[in-house]
Amino acid sequence: MKILAIGMNYPLHVKEMNNTLSPEPVIFCKPDSALLINNKPFFYPDFSSDIQYEAEIVVKFDRLGKNIAPKFARRYFSEITVGIDFTARDLQKRCKEKGLPWEIAKSFDNSSPIGRMIPKAKFPDIQNINFHLDVNGTTVQEGNTKDMLLSVDQIISHVSKFFTIKIGDLLFTGTPHGVGPVKIGDRLQAYLEDELALDFKVK
Secondary structure: OOEEEEEOOOHHHHHHOOOOOOOOOEEEEEOHHHEEOOOOOEOOOOOOOOEEEOEEEEEEEOOOEOOOOHHHHHHHEEEEEEEEOOEEHHHHHHHHHOOOOOHHHHOOOOOEEEOOOEEHHHOOOOOOOEEEEEEOOEEEEEEEHHHOOOOHHHHHHHHHHHOOEOOOOEEEOOOOOOOEEOOOOOEEEEEEOOEEEEEEEEO
């Protein structure tokens, strides 16, 4: 399986990162070793001093597909969850300054905790889902999929032009504003609407 991810898909996050809107979606990939499941703890890596959370809606594909039209995109998944795209912001900054790819800042081991999968049928409208992230009981990020620059259907259509979608692949759909650092001892809890989907600690 592979993890596909979209960057800069919420306008306020683009603003908080001092970036400009891209005419095309920002796509990056993560290996399967980036995945962290079953609420296992995230161990703070020794190569960074600025690991930041980015909470995102995650889609799990259950059909094989290529060049998927937006109107058919929802046929290719039946479950969603919320995940964290951990980012080594200090490494990312150094890579950007040198004009280098920044996979090491996004795709390192266990950088992608995801919650339990929830049937998409529980949500009347995929493009109107509230989600939020709490750190130590305080809400630090809130988002709604209606604020996406590109909808879930549009994202799936776009990435499938370049990558064959396989069963079990995951798609991180972008983070809203409010990203910030974590530290050892923090507890992260992520919710889809009012349903707790992800609950783990940083060690």
